[in-house]
Amino acid sequence: MSVVGxxxxxxxxxxxxxxxxxxxxPCSRWTCAVSSIRPLFTGQSWTENKTAKHDPKxxxxxxxxxxKKLGPFWLRDNCQCEKCHHPQTRQREVDTFAIxxxxxxxxVIYAAEGLEVEFSDGHMGFYTYAWxxxxxxxxxxxxxxxxxxxxxxxxxxxxxxxxxPTVLYDDVMxxxxxxxxxxxxxxxxxxxxxxxxxxxxxDTEKLLERIAFIRPTHYGGFWDFTSDMSxxxxxxxxxxxxxxxxxxxxxxxxxxxLFHLLSHTDGEGGASLLVDGFRAAETLxxxxxxxxAQLMRQSQPAHASGNENVCIQPIHExxxxxxxxxxxxxxxxxxxxxxxxxxxxxxxxxLKQWYNAARHWNEIISREKFQIWTQLEPGTAxxxxxxxxxxxxxxxTGKRRMCGGYINNDDFLSxxxxxxxxxxxxLNNLGNWHGEGHKEANPNFLI
Ligand SMILES: [Fe+2]
Ligand SMILES: [Zn+2]
Numbered sequence: 001m002s003v004v005g006x007x008x009x010x011x012x013x014x015x016x017x018x019x020x021x022x023x024x025x026p027c028s029r030w031t032c033a034v035s036s037i038r039p040l041f042t043g044q045s046w047t048e049n050k051t052a053k054h055d056p057k058x059x060x061x062x063x064x065x066x067x068k069k070l071g072p073f074w075l076r077d078n079c080q081c082e083k084c085h086h087p088q089t090r091q092r093e094v095d096t097f098a099i100x101x102x103x104x105x106x107x108v109i110y111a112a113e114g115l116e117v118e119f120s121d122g123h124m125g126f127y128t129y130a131w132x133x134x135x136x137x138x139x140x141x142x143x144x145x146x147x148x149x150x151x152x153x154x155x156x157x158x159x160x161x162x163x164x165p166t167v168l169y170d171d172v173m174x175x176x177x178x179x180x181x182x183x184x185x186x187x188x189x190x191x192x193x194x195x196x197x198x199x200x201x202x203d204t205e206k207l208l209e210r211i212a213f214i215r216p217t218h219y220g221g222f223w224d225f226t227s228d229m230s231x232x233x234x235x236x237x238x239x240x241x242x243x244x245x246x247x248x249x250x251x252x253x254x255x256x257x258l259f260h261l262l263s264h265t266d267g268e269g270g271a272s273l274l275v276d277g278f279r280a281a282e283t284l285x286x287x288x289x290x291x292x293a294q295l296m297r298q299s300q301p302a303h304a305s306g307n308e309n310v311c312i313q314p315i316h317e318x319x320x321x322x323x324x325x326x327x328x329x330x331x332x333x334x335x336x337x338x339x340x341x342x343x344x345x346x347x348x349x350x351l352k353q354w355y356n357a358a359r360h361w362n363e364i365i366s367r368e369k370f371q372i373w374t375q376l377e378p379g380t381a382x383x384x385x386x387x388x389x390x391x392x393x394x395x396x397t398g399k400r401r402m403c404g405g406y407i408n409n410d411d412f413l414s415x416x417x418x419x420x421x422x423x424x425x426x427l428n429n430l431g432n433w434h435g436e437g438h439k440e441a442n443p444n445f446l447i
Contacts (some may be wrong), residue, residue, distance in 0.1 A: 035072030057227055062132040063108065070135075071348050072105045073355060075117065078135075079125040089232045089306040090254035091338040093390045097362045101355070117147035135344045147296065148289045153329040153447050155388070156188045159363040160372060165189040169196040171380075172210055179210050180419040181382075186256065187416060187446065191274055191372075191384035197260060199378045201403045204260040206379065208404075217247070217252055222415040223263075224403040227396075232306020235339060238397065243275040243365045243390035244336040247406070249302040251314040253334065253407035255413075257391070258383040261376040267398015272382060274372040275365045275390040281321055283364050284357075294357035298350060299339035304333070314340070320361070324447055326433040331447050332387040337359075365390060417443040 066075065072327045077096050079085070084094040114128040158165065165185040171178030172194060185192040197204060208214055214221050219231050226387040227238040234241060257447055262272060278420040299317035304310060321331040326428040346354075364370060376382060384391060387409065417426050421443045430441050439445045 002244075015142055038285050052181055060110070061444060062129065066132055066135055067105070067264055068082070070344065070351060071180075072103050072119065073099065073101060074342075074351055075105070076103050076121070076123065076125060077355075079117075079123070080128065080131055082126070084123075084125070085233070088229070089234055090303070091234055091306070092259075092340060093338075096337055097359050101359070112199065122155075135342060137286075145175075147283070147328065150296075150323050150330050153324070153331050154445075155190065155278050157276050157278075158191070158372065160369070164374070165192040167192060167194055169194050169198075169207065171424070172207065176419055178445045180416075183211065183416045183419065186383055188278055190278075190389040191382065193353040193374075194381040195379070195385065197379055197381045199260075199262055201262070204233050204381060204403050205405070206260050208383075210408065211256065212407050212415055214405040215408050215411075216306065217250075217254070217406065218304070218312065218414075222403065224401070226399060226401050227239050233304070238395060239271075240395040241392045242337070243273055243371075244338065245277070245333055245390055245391045246334040246336070246386050247313045248318075248334040249304040249337050251316075251355075252409065253332075254386050255409035256383055256406075256407040257386045257404065259376065259404040260378075260381040260401055262378055262401040262403055264400045265397070265398055267396055267400075268395030269394050270400055271373050271375050271394045272394035274384060274396070275370050275392075276372075277335065277365075277390050278330065280343075280361065280364045280370055281333065282331055283370075285360055287364075288357075288360060290353075291357035291360045292321070292331060294353050295361060296323060298343075298346065298354040298392060300334075301343055302336065302339045304339060305342045317343070318359070327445075333390065335361075335365075335390055341351055346442040377392040391424065413446060417446055420446070 005091070014130060076099050077092075077094065085091070086093050101167050104120045105117055106120055109116040109118075113313060114126055115132060117125040119125060144397045158316060164410070165188075167178070167182045167185060172182045182192060182194070194207060195206060201224045205214070208222070219233070224229075227236060229236045234303050245253065257273070261270075281292065281295075296319050299319045301317050302314060304312040320333065321330055322334070323329065324331040342349075347403070374382070381404075386406075421441075431444075432442060433444050
């Protein structure tokens, strides 16, 4: 199954990864605005075209602030044109890691609607003055502590050999022993297939409710969806999605996610991708400790703004790699380049270091040996740990009907610890992170 996703066509082939959703192209909307092209901006100063100025004083000042503090790469990554940010979902469409790291600005035009910037990759960027104003004046302040030596919490990486972690639907539904077996596999391997699920939404919902109540979100509770854009998110399209974790925009991201493909008619594609984030993080640590530390050190903003009545952001920024403060283990991955918001409270040095680290990380999770490709079928549900496993899918044609839902971390761990250790033992260890004896006997060791 390893290369099913290479069925990607169109925009996806723009770079080495099978999951490039958008190549770097000029926005046709703005190409007419530029006539003579010459390199003007290298990050420190620039000359502007004054023929189409708008509110020149403030526009120039704010633009200067942004350019000086954040530089051309950041500006290109956060381009606000319709090609780079989907006009409905508001998600990032530009492939950050296909942008040349040494990109420069060639020309700046103060148009009436906003600032137009021509980059050395040929792209014509666009920014409203309001956006520039909001992003030009913050001070760097988001540096977290970094621990180069932290390891992931104990886990078993699935390396592609041997059978997939699997349980039977009947076993899970029958008793707590079957349920515990399922939870063990989810926790240890990061994912598990459930075989023999009746192909109905109600039965799939009941399966998920064996663990805990389903977490409602702005997408609803238990989903039953087709690619109809009923919600403003790329998940509701048929396009390929690169490896990501869900709900990076929640203060408390969903812990488990289950998918069950109910039908797929008149088309093909739509293979499912999983990447073990802990394994990728360990590789990053091994290959370059400073990159590993950067992804822990610099926090990032995120958002979900695809529907008119919703604009969700976490209560504060979080890093891609999070260390548990009591156990000092890597316990959570937040990686969603589509939902990453523009980060402005940093300087050019930190910014460059973070993008270098993120580029390295993106390259690791794009390696074939890290990618687990499977083709979902009606009757087989897939569940995974969204705090650890990145997921994605290849583009598809035809009509797919998918159902599924989220489970909260706290409810999952409550159920898992109670079934594994029994209530009395769990209660005797409340708040005990480092107690005596084997760590494996401490329920709080499961995080
Ligand atoms: Fe997703
Ligand atoms: Zn753009």
